[in-house]
Amino acid sequence: xxxxxxxxxxxxxxxxxxxxxxxxTMIHHRTPEFxxxxxxxxQGLRTLFGTKNDVIILASSGTGAMEAGVANLFSPRDKxxxxxxxxxxxxxxxxxxxxxxxxxxxxxEWGKAVEVNAVEAALRSHPDAKGVLIQASETSTTxxxxxxxxxxxxxxxxxxxxxxxxxxxxxxxxxxxxxxxDALVTGSQKAMMLPPGLAFIGLxxxxxxxARETASPRFYFDLESERKGQAKGSTAYTPAVSLVFxxxxxxxxxxxxxxxxxxxxxDRMARATRAAATAMRLKLLSPDNPSPAATGLYVPExxxxxxxxxYLRVQMGVTLAEGQDDLQGKAIRIAHVGHMGAFDxxxxxxxxxxxxxxxxxxxxLGTGVAxxxxxxxxxxx
Amino acid sequence: xxxxxxxxxxxxxxxxxxxxxxxxTMIHHRTPEFxxxxxxxxQGLRTLFGTKNDVIILASSGTGAMEAGVANLFSPRDKxxxxxxxxxxxxxxxxxxxxxxxxxxxxxEWGKAVEVNAVEAALRSHPDAKGVLIQASETSTTxxxxxxxxxxxxxxxxxxxxxxxxxxxxxxxxxxxxxxxDALVTGSQKAMMLPPGLAFIGLxxxxxxxARETASPRFYFDLESERKGQAKGSTAYTPAVSLVFxxxxxxxxxxxxxxxxxxxxxDRMARATRAAATAMRLKLLSPDNPSPAATGLYVPExxxxxxxxxYLRVQMGVTLAEGQDDLQGKAIRIAHVGHMGAFDxxxxxxxxxxxxxxxxxxxxLGTGVAxxxxxxxxxxx
Numbered sequence: 001x002x003x004x005x006x007x008x009x010x011x012x013x014x015x016x017x018x019x020x021x022x023x024x025t026m027i028h029h030r031t032p033e034f035x036x037x038x039x040x041x042x043q044g045l046r047t048l049f050g051t052k053n054d055v056i057i058l059a060s061s062g063t064g065a066m067e068a069g070v071a072n073l074f075s076p077r078d079k080x081x082x083x084x085x086x087x088x089x090x091x092x093x094x095x096x097x098x099x100x101x102x103x104x105x106x107x108x109e110w111g112k113a114v115e116v117n118a119v120e121a122a123l124r125s126h127p128d129a130k131g132v133l134i135q136a137s138e139t140s141t142t143x144x145x146x147x148x149x150x151x152x153x154x155x156x157x158x159x160x161x162x163x164x165x166x167x168x169x170x171x172x173x174x175x176x177x178x179x180x181x182d183a184l185v186t187g188s189q190k191a192m193m194l195p196p197g198l199a200f201i202g203l204x205x206x207x208x209x210x211a212r213e214t215a216s217p218r219f220y221f222d223l224e225s226e227r228k229g230q231a232k233g234s235t236a237y238t239p240a241v242s243l244v245f246x247x248x249x250x251x252x253x254x255x256x257x258x259x260x261x262x263x264x265x266x267d268r269m270a271r272a273t274r275a276a277a278t279a280m281r282l283k284l285l286s287p288d289n290p291s292p293a294a295t296g297l298y299v300p301e302x303x304x305x306x307x308x309x310x311y312l313r314v315q316m317g318v319t320l321a322e323g324q325d326d327l328q329g330k331a332i333r334i335a336h337v338g339h340m341g342a343f344d345x346x347x348x349x350x351x352x353x354x355x356x357x358x359x360x361x362x363x364x365l366g367t368g369v370a371x372x373x374x375x376x377x378x379x380x381x
Numbered sequence: 382x383x384x385x386x387x388x389x390x391x392x393x394x395x396x397x398x399x400x401x402x403x404x405x406t407m408i409h410h411r412t413p414e415f416x417x418x419x420x421x422x423x424q425g426l427r428t429l430f431g432t433k434n435d436v437i438i439l440a441s442s443g444t445g446a447m448e449a450g451v452a453n454l455f456s457p458r459d460k461x462x463x464x465x466x467x468x469x470x471x472x473x474x475x476x477x478x479x480x481x482x483x484x485x486x487x488x489x490e491w492g493k494a495v496e497v498n499a500v501e502a503a504l505r506s507h508p509d510a511k512g513v514l515i516q517a518s519e520t521s522t523t524x525x526x527x528x529x530x531x532x533x534x535x536x537x538x539x540x541x542x543x544x545x546x547x548x549x550x551x552x553x554x555x556x557x558x559x560x561x562x563d564a565l566v567t568g569s570q571k572a573m574m575l576p577p578g579l580a581f582i583g584l585x586x587x588x589x590x591x592a593r594e595t596a597s598p599r600f601y602f603d604l605e606s607e608r609k610g611q612a613k614g615s616t617a618y619t620p621a622v623s624l625v626f627x628x629x630x631x632x633x634x635x636x637x638x639x640x641x642x643x644x645x646x647x648d649r650m651a652r653a654t655r656a657a658a659t660a661m662r663l664k665l666l667s668p669d670n671p672s673p674a675a676t677g678l679y680v681p682e683x684x685x686x687x688x689x690x691x692y693l694r695v696q697m698g699v700t701l702a703e704g705q706d707d708l709q710g711k712a713i714r715i716a717h718v719g720h721m722g723a724f725d726x727x728x729x730x731x732x733x734x735x736x737x738x739x740x741x742x743x744x745x746l747g748t749g750v751a752x753x754x755x756x757x758x759x760x761x762x
Contacts, residue, residue, distance in 0.1 A: 001638045003722040257382045315761050341384040343728045350727045366751030373746040380696050
């Protein structure tokens with residue numbers, strides 16, 4: 001018997017309250033009952049996204065909502081500036097190219113945050129840019145980009161700012177109205193503590209206006225048609241009913257904990273993991289701008305990260321995430337996103353210590369755990 | 382948000398496989414469908430109890446099965462020898478007295494196992510004794526009694542040996558036929574990985590014979606009437622249907638893991654916890670004959686164990702068990718019974734370290750964890 005610990009940055013563990021909500025009797029979606037559930041979810045999403053506007057619920061993965069942002073807010077050959085600092089920056093790039101946009105790429109070294117100056121320079125060189133696309137938290141490199149500072153450059157009459165918040169919304173504060181973000185996207189299987197299958201996108205007033213003028217083809221992801229339907233309690237196409245039940249439950253859990261405490265919990269788990277890594281003499285993927293969603297670590301020289309991850313999963317039941325693309329085999333990621341707490345950090349760190357021992361890597365058992373405990377103690381009265 | 386870790390010696394955590402089995406559509410119990418489920422459970426229980434005889438399933442707590450043993454195997458004024466080395470030894474005593482038996486008590490200091498010599502002496506002094514009643518694992522003191530050796534004294538023509546195996550069956554090997562145990566009892570909410578609500582009792586051939594001759598009143602707990610019914614696929618009274626669904630699932634999980642591995646896992650978790658305790662300079666409740674079901678620890682002088690347990694539960698979400706009766710406020714118990722693994726030990730020990738720090742007790746963070754890790758590494762290839 002091996003107990004399983006899912007410490008990947010999505011899918012993430014599902015709380016019992018959410019599981020039970022999703023196990024409710026199925027209902028039809030063109031009913032007052034579903035309209036009430038949808039309205040409850042919409043209210044909760046507004047608070048979470050920090051917006052007075054509608055947040056649209058889509059039955060898709062997070063990538064679907066990214067595509068919806070591009071398809072609704074730009075026309076073919078529109079110029080956009082894409083910050084590409086990892087696998088998900090690259091995803092913006094590929095979506096923009098699929099829609100035949102004219103892409104200006106700001107390439108950022110993996111593990112680094114984009115320099116605000118670099119965005120400013122690109123905006124100066126490309127005054128005709130219609131949009132800037134970026135990640136708030138680049139999951140592949142566990143790095144935070146300076147979205148708030150970039151929004152200062154775009155908000156007053158500048159290009160639209162589209163932010164992939166897939167591992168940011170519910171992890172750290174990204175108040176879209178206050179900062180001036182024009183499109184904010186996330187998926188269900190991260191901090192929303194749900195299975196995969198839902199995506200969310202909030203738009204600013206000027207983004208909704210822009211959506212009326214753009215010419216890119218869209219049908220399933222037509223946000224204006226969803227907005228009209230959802231405001232009246234009904235989605236344009238069949239919604240993922242049980243996931244919306246679960247969404248209400250997860251929003252309730254976040255409300256009960258309090259968003260400030262949710263953010264502080266993620267920050268504390270990430271700091272504890274970084275402290276453990278330092279005590280274990282491991283190099284961080286993103287030492288300067290680490291994301292609280294996940295902590296990326298280089299494995300020691302001579303150790304194959306994928307073999308280590310297989311060992312942790314098969315022998316110990318602990319699922320961490322792999323290094324992606326260039327980092328494959330060289331790095332691992334320990335997630336903190338969603339329904340996670342202090343002992344998830346302890347499990348990850350103690351499992352890593354034990355696996356290091358088995359792999360013949362130098363390790364003093366308990367050292368990483370002790371460093372993590374020192375930070376985790378902060379949460380206790 | 383606090384995640385909950387149930388590390389008490391019953392109720393214990395329920396595996397998902399068991400939860401899902403219990404969530405099956407309710408069926409009627411006088412049907413071929415239920416008869417098939419009951420038969421599957423009966424086969425699995427025979428293997429677990431190590432007996433060719435029937436193991437009776439009762440809708441009651443473990444105490445109900447203890448009472449069933451006494452009510453079916455003795456008549457009023459029968460003399461019995463009761464080993465009382467803790468709260469559950471005392472329970473045998475109280476049940477025997479409720480049934481007006483003539484009780485010879487062997488009082489054992491809490492935390493000690495009974496001396497085989499003491500039982501031998503009692504048998505010599507009371508050749509008219511009809512029964513010996515004992516715990517295999519005394520949960521309150523986390524102590525193992527030498528049941529196998531005592532069975533050597535009773536098995537050939539001696540008094541019946543009734544064994545409370547509530548935290549022994551499924552935790553360590555207690556093969557009733559091989560050892561010569563006459564009645565073996567357990568409950569569902571321990572190593573059976575089920576919610577409370579079912580109890581089990583296996584009887585030897587000579588116990589079934591004795592049951593036909595005894596005069597104690599019984600109706601709900603009449604084992605002969607249950608035996609006849611259950612052999613034909615039906616209980617005498619309404620069975621706890623969903624718990625029996627779950628029972629089949631938990632027996633399947635144990636079968637898949639392999640009983641020897643189940644026992645080795647419990648033993649390893651207990652040794653790891655004792656090693657952690659030693660590294661943390663904590664005194665064991667039962668240093669000489671510790672049970673693998675749970676590890677009892679005295680808290681340091683000046684620390685109130687109940688305040689510590691409250692703190693662990695409320696602030697950290699970690700439920701350990703209290704010291705009972707004389708040990709209340711002085712001791713705590715960390716359970717290993719049922720659906721538990723290596724990281725349950727790590728969680729318990731790391732939580733205890735952090736709580737000690739908060740309580741101002743001397744502790745070097747990570748020392749208990751490191752000692753536990755050294756033992757837990759044994760399980761890894």
